[in-house]
Amino acid sequence: MSGEHETVGHPLWLLAELTYRCPLQCPYCSNPLDYADQAHELSTRQWLEVLKQGRAMGAAQLGFSGGEPLVRQDLPELIAGARGMGYYTNLITSGLGLTEAKVQDFAEAGLDHIQVSFQASDPELNNALAGSRKAFDQKLAMARAVKAAGYPMVLNFVIHRHNIHQMPDILALCEKLGADYVELATCQYYGWAFANREGLMPSRDQLVTAEATVNRYRTDLLGRDHPMKVIFVTPDYYEERPKACMNGWGSLFLTVAPDGTALPCHSARLLPIEFPNVTEQSLEDIWYRSPGFNHYRGDLWMPEPCRSCDEKGKDFGGCRCQAYLLTGNADNADPVCGKSPHHDRILAARTAADHATAGLEDLIYRNARNSRVICRG
């Protein structure tokens, strides 16, 4: 083994963003703002080759994501191929386009797990956020079908100021549907969510109340020896130290975008860095040797205050995308950090969240029209 393999870990997690196409219009979508101009998608054969190379490099967890991965007609073939290679296969879906027959077909192809995302615990708010009148009923039906087919069930709720008050109802709904895992993922402010941050970010009071609710529910589950696990991802805008984003740049995670662009995380495309494409280089070259993936490995790139910080080995200076979005330079310390000279921008966002009045109608919804308007200015 060469030196580079000893210092750089294996890409244990591979996220295959099969497409940017999606029937929903969630205003916190993590896809790039200019997704509408990036319609090219890898072929079935190209995806299978990417999966094969990733598996050979040690990837064990595989996420099929998007956009809405169900719009890819070759999904059963990709699932079967991936399962045959030994991946643990996760389908991350809105549930729209799913049918009981597909749930069964995917199980036969070897799919290990289906995660269904919800926008809220009631149809009215859910459908308003999703931009679809039928979404909620379809999601409920598909959650039941997933459970009936025997899959482990993960329900995902993206949390923001317009649904955070529903926490008790959300948890009760998840338990009623028989969820094994519940992910309450507060919006991370990238992509569309960054464009809509003021309209999405919960206030500190909202957050404190929600956390208390979740903790009470967890204690209750434990008391009943109930196996449902609840994961609450709180917004890092309320922290004083940054998150160890992606467990370090190019350390565990490898995302492949619909057109084959390889990224250290699904947001990194917004950075002014040239990222390699799987149609031009092997995944091994990309992971170990490409300038894009080596850009923020180690700590030699760090300016102050990170450079001399004794926590730099723990949080890696936080998130490069957040540094870029908030300071204009991705090398800077993540402004979430209290030591960052730009921390005032986080404080200003907190203050704004305390006084925000924007309604659902004020959010920019993720659709092709808005994508082109935003990106062509």
Place this chain on the structure above:
Amino acid sequence: MAQVPRLRRGFRFQWEPAQQSHVLLYPEGMVKLNGSAGAILAEVNGSRTSTEIVELLERAFPEAGPLSADVEDFLAEATRQHWIEWL
């Protein structure tokens, strides 16, 4: 009253050459197992009782001495983590 442990639905146990270890895979997660945990889970197949698993491991690793306590401790932890269930 020896019972039979098995992995819960959604959990997969396998050897990962890149990590040179056994792992337990579950929805969007992975636990890297140490040598003894891997050796124990490798014998959990939904038909062996915990007593049979102990006997099998003691035959396979005679130099390790009695293994009953180690196996029971690990299976209790695996139960607490909801990795396995009992038939």
